[in-house]
Amino acid sequence: MAVIEINELTKTYHGTQALNGVSLRVERGEIFGIAGPNGAGKTTIVECVSGLRRPDGGTVRVLGLNPQNNRRALLQRIGAQLQEAALPDGIKVGEALRMYASFYDNPADWRAVMDEWGLTGRKGTRFASLSGGWKQRLFIALALVGDPEVVLLDELTTGLDPDARRTTWVLIRAMRDRGVTVVLVTHFMDEAEALCDRIAIVSGGRVIAEGSPRELITEARAASLEDAYFALTGRN
Structure with a gap:
């Protein structure tokens, strides 16, 4: 059962298109990763899901609610740790x-x-x-x-040392084990591969690939998710 449904989401800032037709579906009880380079639109997606940002076009439903029209009701049912917390x-x-x-x-x-x-x-x-x-x-x-019921985590482990990162991973898995749906924004591919049930790779405001870590590795004919990421995004 989907707890987050995003269809054809668009957002432009000062003439620059941050999101260009993003569509995603997050199922209840999974850790869903959103990965991509800086400026890809990852944080904008999370801000639209939480109701902090109004999209220019498309639709967002979280637990069946519109984050703009039902923001107070939604905030009673979701938790968030955003990048600038x-x-x-x-x-x-x-x-x-x-x-x-x-x-x-x-x-x-x-x-x-x-x-x-x-x-x-x-x-x-x-x-x-x-x-x-x-x-x-x-x-x-x-x-x-x-x-x-849903927790949004944006770049949670940026700046942490390796031990602190691993400890944080344990905490994230514990959330999922409690039945909480987790949306994890990250640009660390080892983190995405270790934690996520499914991952959307975002580049240039678009979803360019989506699937389980194994599916993305297979699609890119790569040895690891990191190698798949570079192949799919065309980065060296």
Whole structure:
């Protein structure tokens, strides 16, 4: 069953077409990857899905809702960690979780979420004092504190060291195992190959390939998803 349906989505910024007829379908309970080079339109897709950006054309339905016309209802059912996510330096981990929980009509127990994601020992730690890996762990917890059905994660592991990236991968798999549908935007092909059930490769505002990692590797006659990505996008 599809939880996200995008048909012929278009968006132009100042004369530059960011999206040019994007169509995607995300099924319930999968990790769906959106991969592509910088400027390909990945973040714009996520912003349209979350209701932060109004498309110029096409349709978007998330859990059967129009993100523009039903934004408040939709925000009660989805969670998001967007590329420019940040918190005030002085806010403490527990304070942030408690505050985010107050935004929802039926949130998860923020203390339980804090404990589940290993943050209880850092409840009183200020955001500015957290390492990059712990900040990302907090952002995941904040995305989940509303007990969402769908979570949008945009470039979650950019800037993390290898150990922190691997730990974050474990957390993402745990979300899927809980029954949460995950949309993961990434430009790391090892990450997409390790985590995603299906992947859409976006380039120049278009979906140029879509399928499971194995299907894309086979289509490109490549040895790995990274090699397939370069073959499909025509990049060296």
